[in-house]
Amino acid sequence: MTRPRPLIPRPDAADSVGVVGEFGLIARVVARSGTAALADVGPGDDAAVVRTPDGRVVACTDVLVEGRHFRRDWSSAEDVGHKAAAANLADVAAMGAVPTALLVGLACPAGTPAAWLEDVASGMAEECERFGAAVVGGDTSASAPDSSAVVLSVTALGDLQGRSPVLRSGARPGDVVAVAGRLGWSACGLAVLRRGFHSPIAAVSAHRRPTPPYAAGPAAADAGATSMCDTSDGLLADAGHLAADSDVLIDLDRAALAAGFLDPVGPLAQVAAALGGDPMAWVLTGGEDHALVATFPDEVELPAGWTTIGTVSAVPAGGEPGVRVDGVPAVRVAEDLGEGTGHVHFG
Amino acid sequence: MTRPRPLIPRPDAADSVGVVGEFGLIARVVARSGTAALADVGPGDDAAVVRTPDGRVVACTDVLVEGRHFRRDWSSAEDVGHKAAAANLADVAAMGAVPTALLVGLACPAGTPAAWLEDVASGMAEECERFGAAVVGGDTSASAPDSSAVVLSVTALGDLQGRSPVLRSGARPGDVVAVAGRLGWSACGLAVLRRGFHSPIAAVSAHRRPTPPYAAGPAAADAGATSMCDTSDGLLADAGHLAADSDVLIDLDRAALAAGFLDPVGPLAQVAAALGGDPMAWVLTGGEDHALVATFPDEVELPAGWTTIGTVSAVPAGGEPGVRVDGVPAVRVAEDLGEGTGHVHFG
Structure with a gap:
């Protein structure tokens, strides 16, 4: 893949996360994130609390790295949000379960526009809402000092609704x-x-x-x-x-x-x-x-x-x-x- | 923080993740990760399945970026594993819950020694084992093309064991x-x-x-x-x-x-x-x-x-x-x- 052109403004640009700050960013992203039907405690505390009607929780994580899994000149922020959510929600479906919640770990340069990250959150929320799922928590950090790339690590939770999980190991001759x-x-x-x-x-x-x-x-x-x-x-x-x-x-x-x-x-x-x-x-x-x-x-x-x-x-x-x-x-x-x-x- | 000296060998170095490959790396890391007492399905499938005796799951995510949260010349790989786990497990405890499982999102340069990542997994496993918890899933990716830093995004799950979650919002005058x-x-x-x-x-x-x-x-x-x-x-x-x-x-x-x-x-x-x-x-x-x-x-x-x-x-x-x-x-x-x-x- 050819190297994407740099799209990150300076850390002191208006509306950059460096200027908006962690808590300002979180407030804006949470405002776009919707509400998970099964969340007793959503974003803003030390951890979320999500109901698990089945008595088990399905959980998986996918990492998306800018320049590897997406490029900001090829995909809109909403696209990136949809894609990051979909990669995880599909893993939940592949167990036979229905998604209930997402958590998002984000590392991004201080120059990343907060508006871009808000739109990522909107894309995730749209991808989740058909299930009554939503982002219930996460964490943000500045990227490594040498990196101008956004890294998203998304964790999805899901409910089996009484089904046995379908594993990779159960195929039998004759199937x-x-x-x-x-x-x-x-x-x-x-x-x-x-x-x-x-x-x-x-x-x-x-x-x-x-x-x-x-x-x-x-x-x-x-x-x-x-x-x-x-x-x-x-x-x-x-x-x-x-x-x-x-x-x-x-x-x-x-x-x-x-x-x-x-x-x-x-x-x-x-x-x-x-x-x-x-x-x-x-x-x-x-x-x-x-x-x-x-x-x-x-x-x-x-x-x-x-x-x-x-x-x-x-x-x-x-x-x-x-x-x-x-x-x-x-x-x-x-x-x-x-x-x-x-x-x-x-x- | 002063810039850490580069500690990442070339992508084609023996035992680098670039040579070992994703599946080789995962096999070695999983071998160090222990077993979660409540996991019905652990690493290696599309998602993990973890029992939730309380009927709710506590979930939180913390991101650790090399050069921001740790330096490889100041901390051993085991130290980094302990620290990444502890940051999340403490959030579970702060809700009044007991940790049950971790999921790990990893982005690292292709030159990262697989042995270093194995030792991170050992540190996480040690920090978790007092709870009967362990890493039950995750994902790995190469870092952004411009970055020589390791990014870890850890998600912890926990069980409230019947307790009401203790929120940040309940303090009352006189407490x-x-x-x-x-x-x-x-x-x-x-x-x-x-x-x-x-x-x-x-x-x-x-x-x-x-x-x-x-x-x-x-x-x-x-x-x-x-x-x-x-x-x-x-x-x-x-x-x-x-x-x-x-x-x-x-x-x-x-x-x-x-x-x-x-x-x-x-x-x-x-x-x-x-x-x-x-x-x-x-x-x-x-x-x-x-x-x-x-x-x-x-x-x-x-x-x-x-x-x-x-x-x-x-x-x-x-x-x-x-x-x-x-x-x-x-x-x-x-x-x-x-x-x-x-x-x-x-x-």
Whole structure:
């Protein structure tokens, strides 16, 4: 990724967090944050208190670093808020749970406009409000002295509503593999932005504001899904997590993937044609759409929104768990497409 | 704070996270992280699942930025882990709750030694294990392209065990004000380190590994504390939060503070004498010891470990809530001591 141009004004700029101060910033951000239906104590105390009707709490954390996960010249502040929330809320859904609250750790340069951070809070609030969830707490700090980048670490809490959590480790030979949500759209949008274009807008929007299929997670749990995970790192990588943790082989069917996820006149096909690439590369390895991939017993009728893309089989004697596409191991498929099997976080 | 010397090797150094990779790093860190007694699902899935016997969960987040909150040449990796955990666990205690789990968001340069991060995990695990708590999840990312600093965002979860949460807003005229824990030791240790010294070791250790009075929080809640908060920003600032949120005046007694928190032959007195300062400045404004400050009805017998340091009165007509020391407003007290009223987060 090319280095973003600096967008941070001086620390003494009017409305910078350096001038507004921590408590001024917090007051303004909290005003945009909405109210969590299950919060007994929201922002402003040492800690939040959130009701947990299920008797358990689902909790996960995702880190977003400016220049790695977003750029301020490519995404609005609201986009960044939506994306930071969505990455976490999708993880809650991938357990079969419903989000209840977010906490946000923020490190930013003193020159960051407070108005920009208010808009991040608005984006998070919008992404949360469909669940009655909201930001209930957090902390802010100045960035490291050498850094002009914003770092967001978001923690989501969720409620299982009596469901058993759907783990990565429960896939069994004979299960079918299915996906809910979109595959490759965010990667396609990123490819467009990297080349300096801003259309097709559907792909660019998918990169800026992913639209995870939140309801599909609890629905899959209710239908008896045996394993599930969020595809934040791309389908091959995340199906690989299910295979490894369940000690099985996952066979994906390229024709089913194409039929279900590659509209021949959609944005992926259009952009790939324009750039001279294979859109299947985005479907198989593009991360950050936060689709859900799950396995179900063969006899289960899949809930709405789920599309069958493959099957689960036992690891043969002397073999290893993993993912294949039309019988070809995932590593070779990715090599053939000129891609890694997924997001490389310390590349 | 002077700029720390760079301690990060090249991204391709042996054992750097850039070479070990995200999943290699996570496996090594998880191996050091212990097991949370209440975790049904720990690290390695999309989210953790933690039991919440109380039916509510307490949750808070604290951000630690290298060069702001710690320096790798002043603190060992274990120290940083202890400190990051303690800052959060103390917030849980300040609600009257007991910690159950941590989640950790990490952004670090690709050159960060994986062994250093393993030792951070060990420090966190040690700080948590007295509660049966442990790290149950998290996320890692490469730092911003321009940054050589580690950023840790830690979220703690806790259980109220049937207690009502003790808020900042419940202090009432006639209450007494009390403190549990140490005041000023971390600031004294930091003053020593800033001057290039490493003793007295008790003060330096207090800066490296704060020792919050965890049990004093639930004990205060059980005894009927009307308000409570962690003194992460210093006594004047944090008592100020109780005063503002409760709409009261808090009068602190300097003689009681000296008797309770300034051993005339202790490290604060020694260092202040050597540096030509007033150790009361550290007691009143030093943050990061994570002492607890609370208010109790006058008739309550204070639990073990709590020391009375003042009283609560009503705000007179036309006046404002706030903190006074021997009748002098906190802002003037701090000015006279040559200090702000507390930590400035975007200075």
